[in-house]
Amino acid sequence: MLVLLVEDDTSLAAQLIDFLQCEDIEVDYATSISTAKEIAAKTREYINYDAVILDMDLPDGSGLSLLSTQILGQGVPVLFCTAATSLDDKLAAFSAGALDYITKPFALPELAVRLKILAQKKPSSRTEVFKLDTLEVDFSLKIAKRNERVLVLSPQQWQLISLLANHSPMPVSKDQILDYIWPDQDVNNNMYKSLLTRLRRNVSKHDEVELIHTIKSQGVVLRSEGD
Numbered sequence: 056m057l058v059l060l061v062e063d064d065t066s067l068a069a070q071l072i073d074f075l076q077c078e079d080i081e082v083d084y085a086t087s088i089s090t091a092k093e094i095a096a097k098t099r100e101y102i103n104y105d106a107v108i109l110d111m112d113l114p115d116g117s118g119l120s121l122l123s124t125q126i127l128g129q130g131v132p133v134l135f136c137t138a139a140t141s142l143d144d145k146l147a148a149f150s151a152g153a154l155d156y157i158t159k160p161f162a163l164p165e166l167a168v169r170l171k172i173l174a175q176k177k178p179s180s181r182t183e184v185f186k187l188d189t190l191e192v193d194f195s196l197k198i199a200k201r202n203e204r205v206l207v208l209s210p211q212q213w214q215l216i217s218l219l220a221n222h223s224p225m226p227v228s229k230d231q232i233l234d235y236i237w238p239d240q241d242v243n244n245n246m247y248k249s250l251l252t253r254l255r256r257n258v259s260k261h262d263e264v265e266l267i268h269t270i271k272s273q274g275v276v277l278r279s280e281g282d
Contacts, residue, residue, distance in 0.1 A: 056174055057197075057207060059094065060108045061085045061118065062136070067159075071108075074163045080170060081207045087115045094210070104131050104210070105174035105197075108166075109153070111137035111144060122151040132173040136166065185220040188264055188279045192216060201263060211236055212254045219267070219277035228274035251275065 056079065062068045063086050072082045083104075085091040109118040122133060134155040135148045145156050154176060155169055185192045192199045194217060199206035208216065214236050218227055233242055236250070255267045268276050 056080045056105045056171070057083070057209065058106045058108055058170060059083045059085065059091065059104045061088070061091045061113065061121070062108070062110045063087060063112075063114050064110075071163070071166070075167060075170075078167045079207065080167065081209060083209060087113050088118070088121050089115050091121060106170050107131055107133045108136050108170070109133055111135060111139040111148070119147060119151050122148075122153065132176050134166075134169060134173055136161070185223075187220075187223065187266060187277065190258060190266055192220060194220075201258060201260075204260070206257045208254070208257060211250055212257065215250060215254050216258070216277070219275060222276075224276065224278035226270050226274040226276040232275065 058075070058080060060068060060071060060082050062071070062084075065086065068084055068086075072084060075082050083094060085094055109121060111118050118135065118137070132155070133153045134157065135153050136157050136159065137144070138159045139145075140158045148156050155173055157166060157169060183194045185194065189202045190199070191201075194213075197213065199208060199216070215232065218232065218235050229247065233247065237246075251267075251269075255265075258267055259265045264280060266277055266279060268278070270276055
């Protein structure tokens with residue numbers, strides 16, 4: 056499960072991220088509305104997320120303004136996690152499209168349960184499935200499995216595996232990957248290597264056949280060893 060946390064209290068965010076990771080919930084983090092919008096621009100849309108945790112009062116405005124934009128109009132469930140306790144604030148959040156609302160302070164286990172319930176409300180769409188060896192990726196539903204093991208992928212990992220799947224069994228050059236995932240940005244080699252390593256480790260574990268290969272002078276390819 057993958058969620059986006061928009062919270063300007065970095066101490067609270069760190070606690071949330073640590074706890075949710077123990078609950079098998081991966082977290083992308085933004086400290087402001089503008090940062091959340093930057094994430095949306097990089098990942099094309101928020102549809103990758105199972106849920107969004109949104110604070111009401113953020114450094115650059117109200118979290119309500121994020122719900123009013125098109126980028127959250129993709130059916131991704133939103134949970135407000137905020138110190139705003141008035142009935143007017145709650146009604147405004149639900150009117151804007153939020154599906155749940157929890158006030159600070161709160162119990163971490165309760166938040167995790169609420170998120171898991173919310174994720175079940177995310178609408179499904181037409182199936183587009185890529186299969187290779189024991190890997191099966193449903194890009195419409197954002198579900199990836201390997202030998203019935205569910206892969207938890209970040210938005211950037213989804214972007215990369217989508218790019219590789221679209222070109223499979225042909226390789227994708229490093230420049231193509233950089234332009235697709237980090238358009239108009241200066242990206243150091245460590246960021247590129249880190250993303251590739253994380254995706255490779257997610258796709259192939261233990262005795263599973265390696266499916267992501269780096270080919271010298273050509274790039275990265277998603278294919279089985281026999282192809």
